[in-house]
Amino acid sequence: MGRMSDLPPDRAPGAGLLSPLTIRGVTLRHRIVMSPMCQYSAEEGLGNDWHLVHLGSRAVGGAALVVVEATAVTRDGRISPADLGIWSDEHVEPLAGIQLAHAGRKASTAPPWQGGHPLPTPEAGGWPVVGASPLPFSPGGPVPAPLDEAGLDAVVDAFAAAARRALTAGFRVIEIHAAHGYLLHQFLSPLSNHRQDRYGGSLENRMRLLLRVAERLRVVSPTELPLFVRLSATDWAEGGWEIEQAVELAKRLKEVGVDLIDVSSGGTLPKVSIPVAPGYQVPFARRIRHEAGLLTGAVGMITEPEQADAIIRNGDADLVFLARELLRDPYWPFRAQRELGSTPALPVQYGRAR
Ligand SMILES: Cc1cc2nc3c(=O)[nH]c(=O)nc-3n(C[C@H](O)[C@H](O)[C@H](O)COP(=O)(O)O)c2cc1C
Numbered sequence: 001m002g003r004m005s006d007l008p009p010d011r012a013p014g015a016g017l018l019s020p021l022t023i024r025g026v027t028l029r030h031r032i033v034m035s036p037m038c039q040y041s042a043e044e045g046l047g048n049d050w051h052l053v054h055l056g057s058r059a060v061g062g063a064a065l066v067v068v069e070a071t072a073v074t075r076d077g078r079i080s081p082a083d084l085g086i087w088s089d090e091h092v093e094p095l096a097g098i099q100l101a102h103a104g105r106k107a108s109t110a111p112p113w114q115g116g117h118p119l120p121t122p123e124a125g126g127w128p129v130v131g132a133s134p135l136p137f138s139p140g141g142p143v144p145a146p147l148d149e150a151g152l153d154a155v156v157d158a159f160a161a162a163a164r165r166a167l168t169a170g171f172r173v174i175e176i177h178a179a180h181g182y183l184l185h186q187f188l189s190p191l192s193n194h195r196q197d198r199y200g201g202s203l204e205n206r207m208r209l210l211l212r213v214a215e216r217l218r219v220v221s222p223t224e225l226p227l228f229v230r231l232s233a234t235d236w237a238e239g240g241w242e243i244e245q246a247v248e249l250a251k252r253l254k255e256v257g258v259d260l261i262d263v264s265s266g267g268t269l270p271k272v273s274i275p276v277a278p279g280y281q282v283p284f285a286r287r288i289r290h291e292a293g294l295l296t297g298a299v300g301m302i303t304e305p306e307q308a309d310a311i312i313r314n315g316d317a318d319l320v321f322l323a324r325e326l327l328r329d330p331y332w333p334f335r336a337q338r339e340l341g342s343t344p345a346l347p348v349q350y351g352r353a354r
Contacts, residue, residue, distance in 0.1 A: 017309040018342050021318060023259050023295065025224025026172050028064040028319070029345070031312050032333045035262075035299050035321035036067040036099040036175070036230075038083060040111035045072060045085020058326055059096070060347060062333030067321070070101035070177050073162035074155070077102030077183065080111045081125045086162040097173035098166045099230065100159055100217075104183030105131035105144035105192065106267075118142050132186045132193040132200065138270045152199065152209060155183070160216045167221065174221060175228035176213060181267030184210045185232055188249070189241040189268045207249050211256060218257035228297070229253055230262040233284035236272040243284055250292035261288050262297040262321060276300075279307060286316040297321050305336035 015021075018030045034055075041050045051068075058066050072078040072085040085091055086100065108119050108126040118141045119126025130151065131144025147155065163174055178184035186192040187209045193200050199208050210229070218227055233246045250261050263285040266274055274280075281300040289296040298317035302308050303325045311317050326332055334344035346354055 015312060016340070017305065017312050017320065018337060018340055019312070023226040026226055030064045030333070030337075031319045032062070032064050032308070032336065033097075033297065033319050033321045034058045034063040034066040034326050035323035036069045036177075037323050037327070038069045038079065040080055040082040040113075042082055042084045045075070045078070045083065045087065045091055047084055047091075051084070055096070057330040061326070061330035062337070062345060063322075063326065064333070065097050065173060065319075067097040067099055067173070067175055068171075070099050070103075070182070071162070071166075073100050073102050073158040076107060076127050076130065077104070077158070078107060079103045079182075080109050081119070082111050086165050087158065089165065092165045092169045096171060097175060097228075098169075098171045099175040099177050100162050100166065101177035102155060102158070102183040103129075104186045105129050105135070105137050105142070106181055108142060131183065133195055135192055135194065137181065137192075146195070149197075152212075155209070156212050156216055159213045160220050163217045163220045167225070173226050173228060174217060175230055175262060176210070176217060177230050178210050178213075179230040179232040179262075179264045179267060181232070181269075184213065185241070185267060188245070189235055191235060191237060191240045191268050203245055203248060207252060210249070211252055214253055214258050215256045226259040227257065228260045228262050229258050230264055231288075232265045232267055233263050233281065233288070234265050235268040236266055236274050237269050240268060243287060246284070247288055247291045250288045250294060254292055254294040258294070260295040260297055260318065261285075261292070262299060262319075263288055263317070264299055278303070279311065282311055282316050285311075286314075289315070289317060295319070299323065305339040308336065309340055 021028045074087050107129045129142045129144045130147050134143050136143050188206050233243045235241045278301045282298045285296040285298040295318040297319040298311050299321035302320050308320045337344045
């Protein structure tokens with residue numbers, strides 16, 4: 001709590017959902033962010049009209065920042081064959097914010113509406129998967145090939161190359177996806193990482209890969225642009241990754257120049273019991289914000305303007321990320337502005353609808 005007095009006024013308790021926030025050289029006009037959401041609608045990683053309209057609708061709907069879905073830094077880092085990718089220069093197209101991702105052992109699956117099951121063979125559209133240790137995500141699922149030192153260097157290089165392409169494409173915010181049981185989280189969690197080299201065992205070793213990626217991306221990104229990391233704060237499982245470790249990790253990420261932790265949870269194990277309820281992950285964002293002393297984003301079952309406003313006013317988080325509520329209502333930011341007693345900041349082209 002003591003750190004709060006060090007924060008500038010726009011980050012102190014009291015500033016609400018509709019107040020602006022400046023992170024490095026980027027000013028968000030309020031605190032409402034569209035959370036990254038895979039659309040499983042790309043071919044060979046390339047964005048198309050669907051992505052343009054889907055993301056454009058939320059930008060026109062008034063979100064302060066639209067984060068593009070998990071975008072694979074390597075071809076084999078895609079969750080499914082229909083994921084967006086940024087592994088080659090062909091993927092450089094101006095699309096805001098982008099989440100860079102590698103799915104690791106959770107790669108090579110069918111899109112959710114085709115069952116989401118592992119794709120067993122190249123004929124079925126699948127590919128061999130990599131991970132921290134030869135432990136499948138689900139029983140009978142593909143056994144990942146453990147990455148060796150050269151493989152890990154290649155992953156760090158792939159994130160750096162992807163970040164360069166994203167910057168060339170005009171993205172102003174980069175988020176590293178280190179949550180939901182994907183590759184970087186697979187290294188963090190003792191449940192998916194049984195390595196005995198310098199990437200496994202102690203917390204220091206399990207954090208090493210993500211810290212290397214974050215360090216490289218900070219170097220690649222201009223100093224005026226923010227770097228976010230999405231973390232799972234807990235695996236919701238005995239013996240797994242948990243909030244105390246996430247706080248330590250956040251302190252280290254702050255040291256390498258990460259600006260904000262986008263705080264989610266889960267994803268390491270297929271079947272765990274998660275106490276899902278409105279704002280259920282907010283306490284994790286609060287702990288990381290206060291104990292690690294850096295900006296946080298809250299996500300998960302945030303659907304009401306008053307609720308979102310209280311999260312910012314109470315100093316639980318600095319941004320709210322909305323996912324499904326923005327699928328239901330792309331114009332939610334205008335509703336929030338109205339309900340919180342402000343004038344909806346409609347685009348000038350829509351002025352006659354005021
Ligand atoms: C269709 C869909 C796709 C998603 N894809 C991603 C993703 O690409 N990256 C990610 O970090 N989270 C992803 N998520 C999780 C959301 O970003 C968010 O954390 C989660 O849905 C909880 O927020 P909500 O209650 O506002 O929906 C996805 C969620 C949905 C519904």
